[in-house]
Amino acid sequence: MTGLLVNYYETAAIILFGVGFTTLMFHNNLIKKIIGLNIMDTAIFLFFIAKGYIAGGEAPIIRGEFNGVLNYVNPVPTALMLTGIVVAVTTTAFALGLTIQLNEKYGTIDLDKIMEMRGNSDDK
Numbered sequence: 001m002t003g004l005l006v007n008y009y010e011t012a013a014i015i016l017f018g019v020g021f022t023t024l025m026f027h028n029n030l031i032k033k034i035i036g037l038n039i040m041d042t043a044i045f046l047f048f049i050a051k052g053y054i055a056g057g058e059a060p061i062i063r064g065e066f067n068g069v070l071n072y073v074n075p076v077p078t079a080l081m082l083t084g085i086v087v088a089v090t091t092t093a094f095a096l097g098l099t100i101q102l103n104e105k106y107g108t109i110d111l112d113k114i115m116e117m118r119g120n121s122d123d124k
Contacts, residue, residue, distance in 0.1 A: 009050035016043035030099045030109040034092060041088040045081045052077030 016039055023036030057073040099109055106114045 007050075009053075010047055013043045013047035013050065016040075016046065028111045030095075030102065030111060033111075034095045034099065037095070038088065038092060041084070045084060048077045048081055 020036045020039030020041075020043060023039065024033050025036075027033060027036065052074045054071065054073050057071050060072040060075055102114060103109050106117050108114060
């Protein structure tokens with residue numbers, strides 16, 4: 001139990017991921033599904049950045065002489081998460097564009113209603 005209290009960033013990331021996953025799975029509204037996916041993305045970003053952080057660490061830039069202290073923050077998780085944010089924004093824009101197209105074609109963004117209308121049109 002003390003591990004959860006000490007690692008509160010990781011705990012918050014796990015809770016956020018659970019909230020996003022349940023939103024994605026249990027809502028039929030496409031906008032809510034996109035929001036759930038974004039919450040999951042944010043949780044993953046928080047988790048990886050928290051794992052890459054070192055308390056009291058410095059940027060990995062050596063100024064002057066190297067004194068042998070290796071208390072540097074790893075820049076790789078941060079760089080990967082910046083790339084992930086760009087991909088998440090692009091995916092969100094694409095999903096919202098598809099949602100607009102579905103709304104124009106079917107007149108709703110409820111996934112069950114869209115699937116029902118689509119099933120009825122395939123029978124004809």
